[in-house]
Amino acid sequence: MIAYIVRRVLLAILTIWAITVLSFLIIQLPPGDFVTAYIATMSAGGAGITEGEAQALREQYGLDQPFHIQYLKWMGLIAQGNFGMAIEWGRPVLDVIGDRMVLTIVISLAAIVFTWALALPIGIYSAVKRYSFLDYFFTFLGFIGLAIPGFMLALIVMYIGFAYFGASVGGLFSAEYADAPWSLERVWDLITHLPVPAIVLGVAGTAQMIRIMRSNLLDELRKPYVMTARARGLSETRVIMKYPVRVALNPFVSTIGYLLPYVVSGSIIVSLVLSLPTVGPLLLKSLIAQDMFLAGTIVLLLGVLTVIGTLISDLLLMWIDPRIRLGRQ
Template sequence: MLSYVGRRLALGLFTVWAVSVLSFLIIQLPQGDFVTTHMTELADSGNSSAVYEAERLRAEYGLDQPIFVQYFDWIGGVVRGEFGMSFDWNRPVADVIGDRLVLSMVVSVAAIIFTWAVALPIGVYSAVRRYSIGDYTLTFLGFLGLAVPNFLLALVLMYIGFAVFGTDVGGLFSAPYENAGWSFAKAWDLLKHLVIPAIVLGTAGAAQLIRIMRANLLDELRKPYVITARAKGLPERRVVTKYPVRVALNPFASSIGFLFPQMVSGSIVVSIVLSLPTVGPLLLRALQAQDMFLAGAIVLLLGVMTVIGTLVSDLVLMWLDPRIRHAT
């Protein structure tokens, strides 16, 4: 067990390093850089000192150095906990990401709770009551949830909220609390605003997990050990919940690998539509502005969360399924 975890940690560190190299190179691929874009704006406004300002900024941020020197300067700072300065915001990257990262995690945790709370009982019900009216109804709703894009659902809910209830369901805070310090009232306001983002972000994932849970549980219910348990006279509830549901939970554990990075990024389009102050729109803005230190830090953070999520997923799978534990 410990040797397995050690191997996964070593592989995870290598993966994070590879992600840092690839993300830094990809961000550098477009022609020019942030200084080029900024100086073009100055030149268009009639500023004659654009050339000298560009040289000063490139020297200040180290953009006049070869790309490998820039990478090692950046990754060395990351190791020390310094992610560099954001060109676009003119602030340390850690300060720019900080609040948005916390809110991204809160939104995504709410979406994950909604996804699992909906998918688990409905998936079990659909498998146990297969081909019933309830199963057909839930199957239809599941396909509908997969077919409707998240951003379209967000627009529909925003229209209903405004047209029917006369309220704006966008954002995470009411106007009085947007710039206020944290308090119990602000936290409660945040919880009230989390309902719509959780539903929008969790609908497609819940619909997918319902179908997976139903298929896996149906497969388990046909196996000999379940037939034997029924023949021995065990209550049907115990027959279903003792082992088949536990084995069918494997997809839930496997989903942790991609749910962790979703905590950081979320759905960029949905965040823009709902005006959510999360990391997703920040990443889009950083890429458009070629703010390489900010974009690189967010992409690296996504890679780290993916590695952590995959490790946690593997450990949970080993706990749920003894077959996997013995195979390692």
């Protein structure tokens, strides 16, 4: 058991190292560099810098050095707990990400709570009352939820909110609170802005979860042990909740591996459309700008969280599912 965990942890560390190399390599792969991207951005905005100025920028940021030197420089910085400067932002990478981390986690958690709070009971209901009117109803809604891309839903919700309810468009705060220090009013302002992104972000996931929960539970309900439990005279709630639901939860637990990185990055496209000040748009922009330290750090962070998340879900599965636990012994 302990040997297993140690082996997994060691493997995880190796994987993370591989992620640092890969993420840095991938960011460097496209032609050009930050300065090329900067010139293109300036040109698109009706401005320009001269060749000499561009060269000076390259030297300043060390972009004229070969790949391995840049990588080693980054590793050296990481070893000191400093992830370098986000070139475009002119601030340390950690500060830039840190600024957005709290709000990202708040939104993602809200979306996850929304997803689970809806998906679990509906999934269970649909499975138990299969082919009932409500089952069909939720199945119908579920397929629509699955079929509509998040960004599309975001656009529609935003347009309706603006056109019919005069709601402020996008973002997480009203203009007057955007910059204000944290206060009760600001928290309330945030709470009133949360439902739209949470629902938009959660809809596709909810639909998917309902389907998974429903089919898993259906598989379990047919099994003889359920019949045995019923025959023994257990109450219906207890029969369903105590055994089949627990087993059907497995896929939920194994998605925790993906949930962790999701919590910190959110959905990139939806966040972009809704103009949420989260890490997702930051990652996209840093990739477009080829701001390698910022992009590299976010990709690394996501990689590390995926690895940790997978580790956690492996351990959780062992705990939640006696079959895995006992099977190994």
